[in-house]
Amino acid sequence: MHAASPKYKLHYFPVRNLGEVIRLIFHYVNQPFADVKISMEDWPSYKSKTPHGKMPVLKVESHTLSESYAIARFLARRFGLAGKTDWEKARADEIADYHKDVVKDFRPYIYTLAGLEHGDQDALYTQVFLPASRHHFPIYQALIEESKTGFLAGGVGPTYVDFLVADYFWTIKGFSPDVFNQYPILQKFLERIYNLPKLKREPYFFKQFVSIKRSSSSKKSSWKSDAARPSLCSGYRGV
Structure with missing residues (x-):
């Protein structure tokens, strides 16, 4: 039994x-x-x-x-999503730890956009978001190219780090829809992950997504609805 x-x-x-x-x-x-x-x-x-x-x-x-x-x-x-070989497992953990640092680099801008902190959105976009994206996005593209398989750890299928990175970039894409136009490998990576058959059939992921746009006329956050606010705030603080 x-x-x-x-x-x-x-x-x-x-x-x-x-x-x-x-x-x-x-x-x-x-x-x-x-x-x-x-x-x-x-x-x-x-x-x-x-x-x-x-x-x-x-x-x-x-x-x-x-x-x-x-x-x-x-x-x-x-x-079975940690990697098939010792190298894939180590690679997945390495990229996950790197990704944690990336999130910290974007955080001042994201927090201000989310209304968690006060700040000049336009200034932070120029001084924080753009430098961080120009530094980190090419690194992710190189990691994907180096893997040869389209998955970050280099295996024939996804590992947890693919889900981790894809979800964060999906959020970024939500408030800046054109952000990956200059990074086609990253754009294809997102499409690859969210079109996996076992995920594509789950409308839940897309129903939960809330688009948050940078305000061009105000230094304060611009929300589509009151319900949108906690969808970003509570998680990024990890409270």
């Missing part, structure tokens, strides 16, 4: 951000999971129940794990 499948419960805000790479993994491997959404109103009372006062949190069997990258790596190893 086979043991029952583990019961996975992801606890996070009802947004994409830090929880999305985890959801992408579950959907890609067709693993059922409970997507437990904690509202911003309930967060203060729930915070003390988390290991480090942060989300996302994954509960599986009798264990609790926090930190989005740690959760992604755990699931990647469990479901």
Whole structure:
């Protein structure tokens, strides 16, 4: 008699951000999971129940794990998305760690756009976003070209780092639709990941996406709706 499948419960805000790479993994491997959404109103009372006062949190069997990258790596190893060889595994981890630094470089502009911090959007676009994109986007393109397979770690299929990077760039593309026009390899990478059969059939990903555009007439954030605001804020802080 086979043991029952583990019961996975992801606890996070009802947004994409830090929880999305985890959801992408579950959907890609067709693993059922409970997507437990904690509202911003309930967060203060729930915070003390988390290991480090942060989300996302994954509960599986009798264990609790926090930190989005740690959760992604755990699931990647469990479901065969960590890389097939030792080199692919190391490469995936290397790029994931690099990507964490990239997110930090974009953060001042993203935070201001999201309304998390005060700042001059136009100045930050010029002084932060453009230099960061001109530095990092060619590196990602080179990584994809070097892989020969279209997947970052160089394997014949995706690893967790492909989902991690694709989701972040999908967000960037949301507020700057033409941002990858000069980076066709990155554009094709996004299309490749989001057109994977196991992901393409999930309209959930696209329904959750909220486009946020830089305001050209104001130094403050421009939101399409009040509901858009927490979709970016809560996750980037990793609160």
